[in-house]
Amino acid sequence: MSLTVLKPGLLATVQDLGRYGYQKYGVAVGGAMDEPAARVANWLVGNEDAEAVLELTLTGTELRVDQDMWLAVCGGDMGARTDAGEVVPLWRPVWIAEGTILSFRHYQSGCRTYVAIAGGLEANVSMGSRSTYLRGAIGGLDGRTLGTGDRLEIRQRGREALAIDKLEVSSSGRLKWPLWHAGGFAVAPREVHTVRLMQGEHQNLLTAEALRNLYHEVFRIGPSSDRMGYRLQSERKLKFGEQASELITEPVVHGTIQLPPDGNPIVLLADRQTTGGYPRIGQVASVDIPVFAQLKPGDRIRFYSVTPIESERLKLESELDMNQLRTIIALKLHHKT
Amino acid sequence: MNQSLNDSFLPLGDSSVLIRKGTTIDKGTHRWIMSVMQLLEAQRFDGMIECVPAFASIAVHYDPLVVWRSRSLQEKGHASVYETVCKRLEQCLSLLSEKEDNRLPERVVTIPVCYGGDYGPDLQEVAEHCGLSAEEVVSLHTSGSYSVYMIGFAPGFPYLGGMPPSIAAPRHKTPRIVIPAGSVGIAGAQTGVYPLATPGGWQLIGRTPLPLFRPDQQIPSLLEAGDHVRFEAISEQQYKEWEGAEQL
Numbered sequence: 001m002s003l004t005v006l007k008p009g010l011l012a013t014v015q016d017l018g019r020y021g022y023q024k025y026g027v028a029v030g031g032a033m034d035e036p037a038a039r040v041a042n043w044l045v046g047n048e049d050a051e052a053v054l055e056l057t058l059t060g061t062e063l064r065v066d067q068d069m070w071l072a073v074c075g076g077d078m079g080a081r082t083d084a085g086e087v088v089p090l091w092r093p094v095w096i097a098e099g100t101i102l103s104f105r106h107y108q109s110g111c112r113t114y115v116a117i118a119g120g121l122e123a124n125v126s127m128g129s130r131s132t133y134l135r136g137a138i139g140g141l142d143g144r145t146l147g148t149g150d151r152l153e154i155r156q157r158g159r160e161a162l163a164i165d166k167l168e169v170s171s172s173g174r175l176k177w178p179l180w181h182a183g184g185f186a187v188a189p190r191e192v193h194t195v196r197l198m199q200g201e202h203q204n205l206l207t208a209e210a211l212r213n214l215y216h217e218v219f220r221i222g223p224s225s226d227r228m229g230y231r232l233q234s235e236r237k238l239k240f241g242e243q244a245s246e247l248i249t250e251p252v253v254h255g256t257i258q259l260p261p262d263g264n265p266i267v268l269l270a271d272r273q274t275t276g277g278y279p280r281i282g283q284v285a286s287v288d289i290p291v292f293a294q295l296k297p298g299d300r301i302r303f304y305s306v307t308p309i310e311s312e313r314l315k316l317e318s319e320l321d322m323n324q325l326r327t328i329i330a331l332k333l334h335h336k337t
Numbered sequence: 338m339n340q341s342l343n344d345s346f347l348p349l350g351d352s353s354v355l356i357r358k359g360t361t362i363d364k365g366t367h368r369w370i371m372s373v374m375q376l377l378e379a380q381r382f383d384g385m386i387e388c389v390p391a392f393a394s395i396a397v398h399y400d401p402l403v404v405w406r407s408r409s410l411q412e413k414g415h416a417s418v419y420e421t422v423c424k425r426l427e428q429c430l431s432l433l434s435e436k437e438d439n440r441l442p443e444r445v446v447t448i449p450v451c452y453g454g455d456y457g458p459d460l461q462e463v464a465e466h467c468g469l470s471a472e473e474v475v476s477l478h479t480s481g482s483y484s485v486y487m488i489g490f491a492p493g494f495p496y497l498g499g500m501p502p503s504i505a506a507p508r509h510k511t512p513r514i515v516i517p518a519g520s521v522g523i524a525g526a527q528t529g530v531y532p533l534a535t536p537g538g539w540q541l542i543g544r545t546p547l548p549l550f551r552p553d554q555q556i557p558s559l560l561e562a563g564d565h566v567r568f569e570a571i572s573e574q575q576y577k578e579w580e581g582a583e584q585l
Contacts (some may be wrong), residue, residue: 023398024374025387025558026488026532026550126552134494135533138552199346248362248494249489251389251396253353275391283350309417311351312401316418319402323571 001068001119001154005146009060009104014121014152016052019129023274029254030131030139033112033270033293034226036322039074040182043114043329045158046091050105051120052140056113058296061104063115065096066151070118075186076110076294085173091183091314093171093333095176109189109296118158126306127331131156132269134227155298163336180332182325186204191219195288197303198311200257202247204281210238215303216280222264227271230292233302235312237263240279255284265291285311287318348421352401354422356430357394362498366393367486371563376433376584382425383407388560391487394498397426445565448530451520451576452478452543459540463506463523474542477501477569478528483566493532493550493558497566500528512538519544521568542571546579 004013012284015038017033032038032055039049059078063072073080073090080088083101088094096102104113123140131138139148167176203211213236222231238259252258256268258278267284268276269292283291285306295301306314349355358369359569377388377397384404389396401418412421423538452475453460466473483499490496513536516522520531522539531537532549549559560566570580 020398021387022557024488024562025488025556026494027557028492127557136550136552164371185542198348198350229461248360248392249487250357250391250394251349251353251355251489253396253398255350273490274389275487286351306421308348308351312418315401316405317352 001069002009003060003065003069003117003152003154004066005148005150005152006064006101007060007062007103007148008146008150009056009058009062011057012061012146013055013132013134014052014123014130014146015055015132016130017050018131018270019133019139022127023251026274027127027136028133028228028271028273030227030271031129031132032114034075034114034187034290036290036318037186037293038089038114038116039322040325040329041072041074041114042324043326044074044091044182045070045116045118046333047116047117047118047120047158051116051155052123053117053121054115056104056115058111059067059105059107063102065098065100065102068095069154071093072116073113074116074182075114076112077108078104078110078113079106079108080104080113082170082171082172082174084174086170086172086175088175089181091186092177092181095162095164095167097174100174102304110187111296112293117152117154120155120158120257122153122155130248133270139140153261162333163279168337178332178337182329187291191300192279193291193295193301195291195301196285196306196311197257198283198285198306198308200280200282202259203281205240205242206259207241207281208279209236210240213238215284215305218300218302219265221295221297221299221301225297227269229269230267230295232265232267234264237255238281239263240263247277247279249275249277252280253283255286255289256280257282257284269293271311283308285314287311287314344531345492346426348419349396351419352399354399354419354426355394355403356426357395359393362392362486364484364498367484367498370395372433373430374562376429377426380429380432382429384422384447386553390487397422415534428458428473429581439491442503444561445567446560447569448521448545448547449575449579450479450543450545451570451571451573452521454573456544456573456576457521457542459506459509459543461523463504463540463542467504469504475506478542479568479570481528481568483528483568485560485564485566488558488560491531491533491535491550492552493560494551495529495560495564495566500526502526506540508538509540510538513535513541516541517544519546519548521545523555544576546576546583548583 137143
C-alpha cells in the first residue's frame with residue numbers, strides 16, 4: 001500500500017503529535033501545527049491519535065493513490081480534487097480508488113491541510129516520534145520535506161472504515177464518502193481572528209502605550225513566519241519602557257510571545273527552540289494555538305486578555321469535547337454507518 | 338494565583354510551571370537546579386511530561402487533562418490544575434535536602450578541537466583583540482574547566498560557563514550565513530560549540546570532529562546540563578582521522 005508524491009507543493013512533511021522528553025537536550029517538540037485537525041483526521045480513518053499524517057502547506061501538492069484506500073483530509077481547505085475534477089469532501093472518511101490522482105491546487109481557506117491514511121504512514125522514528133524536524137534532519141522521510149517521486153508506504157493494514165455500499169458515490173465512482181462529518185472542529189475563516197492571550201512575565205516592562213497597543217492593535221502575520229514561529233507586524237511597534245535589563249535565557253513553551261528589540265512580536269510554535277532570551281510579553285491560550293497553524297502571511301489577528309485559570313479551563317473543556325468526538329467517530333466506524 | 342504558593346513558581350502558559358531560583362548565572366544556582374532536576378525526574382507525578390532546565394529556572398511541562406483526572410480527593414478542592422501541580426511540586430521540593438548532596442557524580446567530557454586555520458578563521462582576530470598571540474588564546478581556551486549550565490538554542494548546544502575572561506571577544510557585527518557544524522566559538526564572555534550548521538555571529542576559533550547532536554543514540558546530545566568540559570588541541574591530521582572514524 002502506498003501513495004506516490006507527484007508534486008510536493010509549497011511544503012509537505014510527515015508529522016505526528018511531536019517529540020516529547022528531549023527538550024532538555026535542546027530538541028524541539030515539533031509535530032502537527034494544527035494538532036486537533038491531525039488527531040481528528042486519524043480518528044476518521046480508524047487510527048490512533050499519534051499516527052503519522054501528511055502536513056501540506058497552502059497549495060501545489062499532487063499525490064497518486066497506488067491502491068484503493070481510506071483517507072481523511074482535515075484542517076485548511078486547499079481545494080482537494082481528483083484528476084476527474086471531483087471535489088474530495090473534508091473532515092470525513094473518504095474511500096479512494098487505486099490510480100486516482102489527488103491535487104491540492106484550488107486554495108479556499110486556512111494554511112495547513114492534514115491527510116491521514118488508514119493504517120498510518122511509514123516514516124523514520126527518531127526519539128519516539130515520526131515528526132519531521134527539518135533543522136535537525138530527523139523523523140519523517142530522512143528528516144526532509146517530501147519530494148517528487150517519493151513513495152509513502154502505509155505502516156499497517158488499515159481497517160475497512162465503513163460499509164462501502166451505504167456511501168455517497170462520485171460520478172466517476174472513484175470517490176465514496178458518508179454524509180456525516182466532523183467539520184465542526186475546523187477553524188472558521190474570519191476577517192480578523194481573535195486570539196486569547198495570558199499575561200507574559202515581562203509584560204510590565206512595556207510602556208503604558210505599548211501595553212494598550214498589545215490589546216488594541218491589529219497584528220498582521222509577517223512573511224517570514226514558519227513552523228518555528230510567527231512574526232507579527234503592527235502599525236505601532238511595541239516598545240519597552242526603561243531599558244529592560246538583560247534577561248538570562250529561560251525555557252519557553254508553545255505559544256510564548258517574545259518581543260525582540262525591533263518591536264515585532266514572535267509567537268513560538270511547533271518547531272520552536274526550547275529556551276529563549278527575549279522578554280516574554282504574553283502566552284497564547286493553548287486552545288488558540290491551532291488558530292496560528294491556519295493563518296498565513298498577511299492574515300490579521302487581535303489579542304484578547306484571559307487569565308491562566310480561564311485558559312486552563314478552556315483547554316480542559318476543549319479536550320473533553322475532543323474526547324466526545326473521538327467516541328462518536330469510533331462508534332460510527334464500529335457500526336460501519 | 339494563590340499567595341500561599343511558593344513565590345518561585347510561575348505559570349508559563351496553561352500547561353507548564355516555571356520554577357525559578359533567582360536571575361543570576363552562578364555555580365551555586367546551577368547546582369540547585371541540577372539537584373531539583375534529578376529529584377523531579379525521580380519523582381514524576383501523574384501528568385508530568387518533561388522538565389527543561391536553564392541557568393536559574395526549570396520548566397515543568399504537564400498535561401492539564403491527565404493531572405485533572407488524577408486529582409486526589411483533597412486536590413479536587415484546588416481552584417485549578419495549576420494549583421494542584423504547584424502543590425505536587427512543593428511536596429517534591431520538600432524532599433530536597435539542604436546539607437546532603439546526593440547528586441550523581443559529574444561527568445568530565447573532553448572535546449578535541451583543531452584550532453586556527455580553516456577550522457578557526459577568527460583565531461587571529463580574537464588574539465589581536467585580546468592582545469595575545471594565537472598560541473596563547475589556544476592555551477587559555479584549553480586550560481579552562483567549563484561547566485555545562487544548560488542545553489538550548491539548538492539540539493545539543495551547550496551553554497558553557499568558565500571561560501578565562503582574558504579571551505573574551507565581541508561577536509561579529511554581521512553574522513556569517515553558515516557556520517559549519519562542530520565550530521567552536523567565542524561570543525563576549527561565552528564559549529560554545531555549534532552542533533548543527535547554522536547562521537551565527539560568533540568568533541570561530543576552531544572546530545571539533547565530535548558530533549554534539551547524535552539523534553540515533555538514546556541520549557541525543559553529547560553533553561548534558563551538569564557535565565564538565567575540557568577542550569584539547571588536536572592537529573589537522575588528527576581531526577581528519579577522527580572525522581573518518583566517526584563516519585564509520
